[in-house]
Amino acid sequence: SQTIHQWPATLVQPVGSPLSLECTVEGTSNPNLYWYRQAAGRGLQLLFYSVGIGQISSEVPQNLSASRPQDRQFILSSKKLLLSDSGFYLCAWSVRGARGYTFGSGTRLTVV
Amino acid sequence: QQQVKQSPQSLIVQKGGISIINCAYENTAFDYFPWYQQFPGKGPALLIAIRPDVSEKKEGRFTISFNKSAKQFSLHIMDSQPGDSATYFCAASSGTYKYIFGTGTRLKVLA
Numbered sequence: 511s512q513t514i515h516q517w518p519a520t521l522v523q524p525v526g527s528p529l530s531l532e533c534t535v536e537g538t539s540n541p542n543l544y545w546y547r548q549a550a551g552r553g554l555q556l557l558f559y560s561v562g563i564g565q566i567s568s569e570v571p572q573n574l575s576a577s578r579p580q581d582r583q584f585i586l587s588s589k590k591l592l593l594s595d596s597g598f599y600l601c602a603w604s605v606r607g608a609r610g611y612t613f614g615s616g617t618r619l620t621v622v
Numbered sequence: 623q624q625q626v627k628q629s630p631q632s633l634i635v636q637k638g639g640i641s642i643i644n645c646a647y648e649n650t651a652f653d654y655f656p657w658y659q660q661f662p663g664k665g666p667a668l669l670i671a672i673r674p675d676v677s678e679k680k681e682g683r684f685t686i687s688f689n690k691s692a693k694q695f696s697l698h699i700m701d702s703q704p705g706d707s708a709t710y711f712c713a714a715s716s717g718t719y720k721y722i723f724g725t726g727t728r729l730k731v732l733a
Binding site: 516542552553554555556559561567569600602609610611612613614615616618 | 628654656658663664665666667668671711713715719720721723724725726
């Protein structure tokens with residue numbers, strides 16, 4: 511069966527520090543991968559999606575970047591965090607060409 | 623035109639009652655409408671989904687009603703239980719990549 515792993519679960523980082531969140535999927539090949547952010551009291555905002563290794567599409571220009579160094583690995587990064595980067599970050603995957611996301615358990619990021 | 627408007631923002635229902643959450647969209651190219659359930663500190667999980675060629679889909683106590691002409695769809699939770707207390711998101715997509723999510727409804731079912 512397919513599983514998605516996301517870590518860390520919680521993170522407190524100072525303003526100006528770097529960020530690296532990692533997501534991996536097991537039990538499938540060539541998945542579509544996504545990064546979403548959920549701000550307090552708001553919906554889910556798509557940040558990046560990837561349809562293959564090295565292929566990244568950015569939805570919202572901002573202080574974040576994404577990379578896909580391996581087929582089932584998706585990384586969200588920042589060189590310098592801002593207070594506004596605080597939120598709940600969710601990785602998701604879907605079968606290529608099919609509907610329906612499966613989300614990871616999320617990372618609660620607090621920038622202080 | 624890419625928005626999905628969801629209401630209400632919060633909902634309190636007595637145990638055994640019916641919970642109703644509504645969503646509206648503008649983009650007629652949307653062709654897939656899922657609902658997700660999210661418990662605190664967890665990622666959303668797919669609950670039920672519908673395509674615009676049907677007006678209703680039922681899975682257990684959960685039903686989606688879809689009104690294509692009004693560009694609206696809703697989630698009905700019959701016989702609501704305290705375990706249903708969660709945040710519910712509607713979404714819409716016109717392809718396999720990008721979903722547009724509503725802003726969420728926080729449901730509390732009183733015991």
